[in-house]
Amino acid sequence: PVQNVIELQNNKYESDDYFNLTPKILSYLDMNLHLKKHHPLSIMRQRIVNFFYKEYANPKGTPLFSVFDRLSPIVSVNQNFESLLIPKDHPSRAKSDCYYINRGYMLRAHCTAHQVELLRSGLDNFLVVGDVYRRDEIDATHFPVFHQVDAVRIVHNDKLFKNNPDLEIFEKNFSENVNTSSEMVGSSEKCIDQVKQPCHTVESVKLMEYEMKNTLERLVMSLFGNQLKYRWVDAYFPFTQPSWELEIYYNDKWFEILGCGIMRNEILSRAGIHNSIGYAFGLGLERLAMIIYNIPDIRLFWSQDSGFINQFNEDELNKNFKYKPISQYPQCANDISFWLPSELNFETFSLNDVYDVVRSVGGDIVEQVSLLDKFTHPKTGKNSLTFRIVYRHMERTLTQEEANDLHDAISKELIEKYNIKIR
Template structure:
């Protein structure tokens, strides 16, 4: 993932560190992204590669109405010949239109060690309810995912020729998507195991 042992980018991941185990081969680390799934697939498969990797992730973050230390993430990866940022943008526009019925997005430059260039994508949700104001902090815009072109070093590290292949990746939190779709004002409600709240989503499963 283009993260050398002493790279400063390791400090930005909000990793939960746990005590070292006395058992051999038992040291574990709670993942902050599902990117580890993508890397294993890249190591064992040849392009073209198209994957979707859902999973639970853990981050040492303050718990608030908008963020939690445990959440579910979905990451997408596409590697082939001739893949460009334009392909990534078109995919994201299509996704937001199909998922939300909206296609007004904005891409802001960002930094992720495993993509270059990198961006964060916001969707314009509007301000139609009190929940909208709370979730978007009164702007109508909400960040829903990070994305970018796969860094050539990541391709090299998985024995994929960056001179021949390129690709894009994106990742989003499922809970934030659910908050928008179902007008859930506080992400903590999804983790409280309140049956009265959870019963509303029987038809979704």
């Protein structure tokens, strides 16, 4: 029946009794906040990617890690669960927790869903950044869409033990026969060995564990500063063993910010990767940004209000500052264009002089000032600047008339102080 076919991102899917997408959720599908200019999630993405580019480079400086940040969030149930050894009856698969298109397809619930396909394509060091979907309540700290960075790093036996040729990744009695049975799932959570998988030697696991934890510790210190207090907590994931979570201390509380571990060898051998060991992790971007910038509500990431976006600046990627709450009341935007005095040009006229006048006359009611346009008249050679000033009151709705009055006062002050001519 035609009404059961749904088209998403140019593909057609036949829905069945598992279908539970809502129009609201579908409206988030192509938003790609993690790629949006000046967005705090995009800034987080770039800081993490840059860290890995620097951390792992060949002698010529070429990054070892490949980055995938545009993979479609529509994945098969196999990618999201089976390929990662997540048991058929695992609670995370529940219809009440995931967004299903039908019994075979869903919106990815974690970026780990792409791990196996990327391993199969021959990659050994990669990052996946994207939006993930989990059914959840909506409040200041919960939202059904959030963003993750996932990573995989694989090291071959010859590299890992370059300086210790008598050591091996695998135990002597272990033979890597590929188990292709789809029934093969994670070990039971209750009797998990938190030191290592049976196939691995202690030496190989400890080396990888050290490299992973050390890298992640330095990553979070590069984000939060060296004073950061953190701790490792034992964890469980069906696709890694042993597994940990990293928690950081902020505002008198511990926050879990990432999950990680030594990759299950079944996943590697099924993907055709032999005599190697790997680590993987997944971290949430919203949590990081909320802590770094003191953003009080996760819903703000979806805000179209320029008062939000304009506080974040790509040009100062590594600057940590505290986000200033935006007002609930509407904005008024007025533009101002003026000619510079003829003896001045764009180099000799200081934009900061304009910003200072706007701030001193407009006070807290000025939310943003931005340079819209620079223009040199082709005949007269005169130079003109256009600024947009956004006005907004913190406690009440500002009338356009009040905004105009302020705007006029600013013009007047600029004329008096800097001898400019309003266009």
